[in-house]
Amino acid sequence: GDSVxxxxxxxxxxxxxxxxxNCTYQTIYSNAFLFWYVHYLNESPRLLLKSSTDNKxxxxxGFHATLHKSSSSFHLQxxxxxxxxxxxxxxxxxxxYGNEKITFGAGTKLTIKP
Amino acid sequence: EAAVTQSPRNKVTVTGGNVTLSCRQTNSHNYMYWYRQDTGHGLRLIHYSYGAGNLQIGDVPDGYKATRTTQEDFFLLLELASPSQTSLYFCASSDGTISGNTLYFGEGSRLIVV
Incomplete structure (x- = not known):
């Protein structure tokens, strides 16, 4: 199955x-959507950005990401x-591909210090 | 903005107890999801549905039942709760590929099984 x-x-x-x-993924579907969600403390997760277009x-x-299907990557920068x-x-x-299953990665906790 | 409301927000139950988590969305979305959030595992899909009466199995369904009674309402049932089900549960909705499968999350339901 799919994995992130x-x-x-x-x-x-x-x-x-x-x-x-970093984000890498595995799927057999060529037109998969990739997403980044952000979850602030005491809030609900919400969409940050998404893409299904290769190399765009x-x-x-202020954040950006590029979907690279050749390397199955969608890194957030x-x-x-x-x-x-x-x-x-x-x-x-x-x-x-019709069944709309959405799979998440384990998450990365980002801490920014002064 | 999509509105997804979960109840209860906090619940403590004993091992073997019966728990129902409720989720209502008011945006006429076809798809609804139940995830659990655990440190180190991220958001894991329990069950999802694409309409009233429909149920799809997610990645971690054991010990959980779900029912979609209407387009708006999606329930998660733990009939014999175990300590391993202590978690933060999120409900989410989506209108599917119309908006590129963007998920709108509820506020979360924190469940503690003692």
Whole structure:
């Protein structure tokens, strides 16, 4: 079945440094959607950005990601971390093939320090 | 903005107890999901549904039943609760590929089984 791998469980960075959170996936479906969700403490998870287009950069709220189907990757990046970016980040995959099953990775907890 | 409401928000039950978690969405979405969130495991799909009377098995269904009574209401049932089911449960809805499978999450239901 489908799977999503987020290798880093915890990432701690200093404010102002670049952010890169890794996401790789496995699926047999060529038109899968890839997502990044952000979960702030005491809030509900919400969509940060998504893509189904190969090699196209997607941006939202200062974050960006590019879906690379050749390497099955969808890494999340930001040029300069802010304290308010501290949260739990989930990469997710949707088969987009009719049954709408959505699979999440284990999540990466990002902590930004002053 | 999609509205997904869960109840109860917090629940403590004993081992072997019977628990029902409720979820209602008011955005006419066809798809509804139940996930559990655990540190180190991320969001894991328990059950999902694409309409009233429909039920699809997720990745961690053991010990859980679910029922979709209407388009708005999706229930998660734990008939013999065990300590391993202590978790934070999220309900989510989506209109499927119309919006690229974006999930809208409820506030979460924290369950403790003692």
């Amino acid at each position: 791998t987020q290798k880093e469980g915890l990432v701690t960075l200093t404010e102002g440094l670049p952010v890169m959170l 950069r997607t941006e939202h709220q 930001k040029s300069s971390a802010q304290l308010s970016d501290s949260a739990l980040y989930y990469c997710a995959l949707s088969e987009n």
